[in-house]
Structure formats: structure tokens, C-alpha cells
Amino acid sequence: MPDLDVAILGGGCAGLSLAERLAEEPGRVGSVAVFEARDGYRPDRTWSFWRQGPHRFESLVRTSWDRMRVRGDGREALVDCAAFPYQALQAQDFYDHCVQRLGSSEVTSLELDAAVEGEPRCSGDGWTLTVGGEEVRAREIVDTRPPDVLPECLLWQSFSGCVVRTDRARFEPGVATLMDLAPGDPGAVAFTYVLPWSEREALVEWTVFAPQRRSAEQLGPGLAQAVARASGGASVHVEREESGALPMGPIGPRTTAPWVRAGLFAGAARPATGYAFQRIQRWADRCAERLRAGQPAVGARPDGAVTRAMDRVFLEVLRADAARAPELFLDLFTRTEPARLVRFLSDGATLGDALAVVRALPPRPFLRRLPAALPEVLHGGTA
Ligand SMILES: Cc1cc2nc3c(=O)[nH]c(=O)nc-3n(C[C@H](O)[C@H](O)[C@H](O)COP(=O)(O)OP(=O)(O)OC[C@H]3O[C@@H](n4cnc5c(N)ncnc54)[C@H](O)[C@@H]3O)c2cc1C
Numbered sequence: 001m002p003d004l005d006v007a008i009l010g011g012g013c014a015g016l017s018l019a020e021r022l023a024e025e026p027g028r029v030g031s032v033a034v035f036e037a038r039d040g041y042r043p044d045r046t047w048s049f050w051r052q053g054p055h056r057f058e059s060l061v062r063t064s065w066d067r068m069r070v071r072g073d074g075r076e077a078l079v080d081c082a083a084f085p086y087q088a089l090q091a092q093d094f095y096d097h098c099v100q101r102l103g104s105s106e107v108t109s110l111e112l113d114a115a116v117e118g119e120p121r122c123s124g125d126g127w128t129l130t131v132g133g134e135e136v137r138a139r140e141i142v143d144t145r146p147p148d149v150l151p152e153c154l155l156w157q158s159f160s161g162c163v164v165r166t167d168r169a170r171f172e173p174g175v176a177t178l179m180d181l182a183p184g185d186p187g188a189v190a191f192t193y194v195l196p197w198s199e200r201e202a203l204v205e206w207t208v209f210a211p212q213r214r215s216a217e218q219l220g221p222g223l224a225q226a227v228a229r230a231s232g233g234a235s236v237h238v239e240r241e242e243s244g245a246l247p248m249g250p251i252g253p254r255t256t257a258p259w260v261r262a263g264l265f266a267g268a269a270r271p272a273t274g275y276a277f278q279r280i281q282r283w284a285d286r287c288a289e290r291l292r293a294g295q296p297a298v299g300a301r302p303d304g305a306v307t308r309a310m311d312r313v314f315l316e317v318l319r320a321d322a323a324r325a326p327e328l329f330l331d332l333f334t335r336t337e338p339a340r341l342v343r344f345l346s347d348g349a350t351l352g353d354a355l356a357v358v359r360a361l362p363p364r365p366f367l368r369r370l371p372a373a374l375p376e377v378l379h380g381g382t383a
Helices: 014-026 091-103 218-229 276-293 305-322 322-335 337-343 352-358 363-379
Strands: 004-009 032-035 046-050 061-065 066-073 075-080 086-092 107-111 116-123 126-131 134-143 155-166 175-182 189-196 203-211 235-248
Touching: 004 014, 004 126, 004 235, 014 032, 014 061, 014 091, 014 107, 014 203, 032 134, 046 091, 046 276, 066 322, 086 091, 091 107, 091 116, 116 134, 126 235, 155 218, 155 305, 189 218, 203 218, 203 235, 203 322, 235 322, 305 322, 305 352, 305 363, 322 352, 337 352
Parallel strands: 004 032, 004 134, 032 107, 066 175
Antiparallel strands: 046 086, 061 086, 066 075, 116 126, 126 134, 155 203, 155 235, 175 189, 189 203
């Protein structure tokens, strides 16, 4: 008999999201352990998304914005999104919540400072893992660890940001600046992202979409300029920093392993945007439901053909002609009805929404890149 019903490898967003659901309602799952390499959690990121209805982390949301701004190309789009506000939650609040939930359940345990070594090995009625030199056996494995070798992708979304406090009112609460696009980085799409917590406190991020990943050090000068611009000459105190690099298309579910993989590098991130938090929550709901019913775990559901095709063409256009990005994003945000735009960005698009997005954009650059998207549509997954 395996020691565990479910072993979750990696206790970040995906691993904790799944375990949190099993802690609450285990069903036929008798024992779950999360093995996490870190020895503790720290406030290392902020998760944002559009609220499209009630969700399980409502109480953790620190700030909501009813308007979103995109600026560039000498134009500005100020979009009313009050019906589906842009929301942010702090990773530390999420980690604390999950640690508390797992700790108060008799079914789940969280092992910190517990790096899983190598790959799981198939053993009769389950899997064997090595954790800290010890062998652990589990009936089901859900592996959310990032891969050792980073995948090929069309673009990397690299970003470096900080939460700053200014000595004067400098930010506009209520308006999330999703993109303040800046020219001058050839072959890359570069912009500032500003989430104001108050008039004097904001998360300011410098983001670059480019074929190569950029480190936080490489993004440093851009971030310094972004902070100076966003804080309009006020004196600035940096409260904390966060950075990352997200793969942008075509990362589908990884099917090379005979066990279930999940998370950022296994299809969790929307290819054209890098948004992953809500997709991870939808996956965790589905995976937990199956495990509770005694069924095998599952990975991310592949995107439909329309989404795959549109994301692929969009990324191909950005990669081939990054200088057009301001014009394209401004067209997208000014010409698409907000509800349709948000549904499209949040994976809830109808065919009508997808058509509205297509109509908002100039056809020629996209038609030219259409052939590059065909293999993605034909071989990338289910429609
Ligand atoms: C700074 C930042 C901001 C982001 N902001 C947003 C946002 O606003 N909205 C959005 O939708 N998405 C956002 N994302 C993207 C995505 O939501 C996050 O990357 C999310 O954390 C992905 O979850 P995950 O579980 O796949 O990866 P992670 O949360 O990174 O978890 C993977 C875990 O595996 C652990 N691990 C690695 N190796 C081992 C090992 N050998 N053994 C055991 N454990 C191991 C790691 O320590 C880590 O805890 C952001 C990403 C970053 C980095």
C-alpha cells in the first residue's frame, strides 16, 4: 500500500490550490502531502485578474479597480470594467490562508524544505519519490515543479517590479494601468504596469515581451525609469520587490511524462497574456473533484482551437513587428466592448467576443501571420 493517496510536488500557486480544496473536502482521498522546496513563504508576487463572479478567494482580495488604462502611440484607452473589476491579491495572504487550511485538516500535510529529487518512478500500484534522501510512495502524483530545462516559446514576458510608497499623493486609486507602452527597445514590447493601492502606494512593474528572457538585473534600468515616471518626481520608498519571466505560447499541457503535471509550465498560463491564476483555480477545482470521486488526477485542459489560433497569430505579429504593439493594443482596448474584451482575456470568450476582437484589429498583419498559426490549431489540442 502506498504511504499517500496524493503527493503534490511543489507548493506554489498550483500545488497549494489543489491541496487547499482537498483539505476542505477530501471525499475519497485519505492522505495528501505537498512537498515544497522552500523553507518558508514570503511575499514574492501579486496575483491579478478580472473578477467575473464570486470566487473562493474573495476575502483575500486587497484591492479592486473599476477602470483600466492602456497608453501608447500617443493615445489612451480608459476602459470602465466596474462590472468585472480588476482585482489583486497578495501571494503572502494566499500562502498564509493555504498553510492554515492544510494545517487544520487531518488529511493534508505541507512539508517545507522538502525538495523532490529527480523524477517519480512507477512502482506497481503507484509511484515512488525521493524527498530528502527518503523514499515516499504515493498512489497519485501531481507535479507542479518547473522543468529543469526551460521550454521553447515564442516570447518571454519578463518583468521586474516593486511596491513603492511616495511622500506625496502621486497615484490614482481606482485605475489600474495595464500598459503604458514605451518605444525604444527594438524587437521588444516594453511597458510599465501600475497597480495603485492608494494615492501614495503602488506596485510598479517594468515588463518586456521579447524572444529572450531578461533577468531582473537586465530590467533594472527600465524599472528605475518606470518608477520615476509613475511617481512623478516624488521621493520614493521601496517596500518590496517581485520579478518573474513567463513563457508566452505555444506552451500546451506537457504530455511527455506518464504522471500528471500542472502549473505554469504545463498549460496553466494563457499563451498570449501570461495570466495563470484563475486558470490554475479552475484546474484545481476540476482536479480535486476527480480525486475526491476516486478518479485519476488531470492536468490543464487544452485551450480551444479559436483561442489557440488567435493567441498564436497575435504573438507571431508581436514577435515579427514589435514596433506595432502600441497601435495594436490601443486598437484592441478602444474598439472592443469592455465586457467582450474581458471575457476574451479571461478565457470566457464566446465566438461573438472573438469576432469582436478580430474586428478591432487591423487585418493585414494578422492575415500575413495566419499560416504560422495553422499547425497550432491542427495539432495543438482539442477544439
Ligand atoms: C512575480 C509574478 C507575478 C505574477 N503575477 C500574475 C498575475 O498578476 N496574474 C496571473 O494570472 N498570473 C501571474 N503570474 C503567473 C502565475 O500565476 C504564477 O507564476 C503562479 O505562481 C504559477 O503557479 P505554479 O504553481 O505553476 O508555480 P509556482 O507558484 O512558482 O510554484 C512552483 C513551486 O514548486 C516548488 N519547487 C520547485 N522545485 C521543486 C522541487 N524539486 N521539489 C519541491 N518543490 C519544488 C517551488 O519552490 C514553487 O513553490 C505571476 C508570476 C510571477 C512570478
